[in-house]
């Protein structure tokens with residue numbers, strides 16, 4: 001036993017020494033799962049094991065630690081303040097982007113990379129003007145000022161920007177695309193065969209940028225462009241334009257939305273979706289192992305998610321998000337059609353696996369039928385809104401029930417102040433062992449990458 005302990009300590013020492021003597025990272029990947037707390041990550045890995053999907057790649061990186069996420073104004077941060085902390089190493093108030101609480105701009109990692117003559121890319125599954133991508137590309141005292149954020153992004157020197165869309169409160173997407181093209185940016189809208197001109201800045205949006213967000217991974221049944229396509233396109237572009245080195249931020253945004261909606265199956269599928277982008281980054285790492293640094297973390301936890309049982313595999317029976325279930329319920333009543341309980345039951349069977357694969361208790365059936373009656377017989381309002389979505393109460397209840405029987409529970413529809421995981425691999429990874437707060441991460445990136 002003693003010998004085994006010695007051997008393990010020795011192996012750990014050799015592994016860590018090897019990373020600290022590693023070369024300065026040229027290629028830095030900063031990957032953020034929005035709202036992806038430790039329970040979300042652990043539950044996903046447990047689920048993967050249960051359904052035969054193997055291991056969650058980043059959970060096995062050589063450096064795994066934890067960081068605090070509080071903002072300058074609250075123990076519970078929003079994505080603007082935490083994005084700013086991750087991009088600049090400085091705390092600010094909730095709602096503020098790339099600026100200190102007194103509105104003074106602070107330099108981000110993207111800007112530091114550009115100042116060194118390297119490339120910078122910002123990739124997200126959300127709209128470019130949302131908090132996380134904005135924190136890595138612009139400076140604005142209010143995250144709500146999307147007109148200013150979009151204009152600053154067009155006028156920034158970020159080489160490659162990819163996201164679902166770009167919009168402003170008072171400026172249309174079409175107008176912003178026109179302005180970006182005028183500025184010399186090549187704008188693509190979901191083209192699969194896309195070939196940017198070398199040296200030109202690129203904005204890569206989804207097939208239909210008029211729709212503000214990409215669908216949840218579970219609902220992307222027709223293979224629309226997704227985070228992994230954006231990631232692959234960004235790596236191709238950055239490596240062919242910036243052999244000297246580049247900084248790339250990649251955000252999987254929808255773990256946050258799934259947490260706000262307390263949708264356990266969507267949460268797991270969004271963590272899985274992020275891991276597919278990590279796979280693509282790992283392919284790049286395998287070609288340039290000495291010069292690549294990969295950081296995976298989160299801006300904050302969403303939903304007070306916790307694991308109370310081990311039947312997570314039951315979530316496999318849910319084959320669409322809470323939003324998709326809401327849409328399907330609405331579709332049942334299209335053109336004023338009369339909706340029967342048996343039609344609703346069939347839908348819950350098909351989309352949630354209820355009765356066939358998920359036993360539904362007598363009490364639960366009572367709750368579901370009462371909600372059905374309220375919505376479709378009494379025509380009472382059955383809407384329930386969270387931060388980003390408005391769902392039908394029947395869908396909210398169905399998702400809550402599968403959550404309770406599987407054991408992956410959400411106790412809040414907001415962000416929490418719980419620390420999040422930090423997973424690091426590659427050149428100088430061991431330097432991140434001492435990170436304790438989210439502001440330590442960019443400070444360490446700047447130090448080890450020489451920004």
Ligand SMILES: [Zn+2]
Pocket residue numbers: 035079256257260302415
């Ligand atoms: Zn959120």
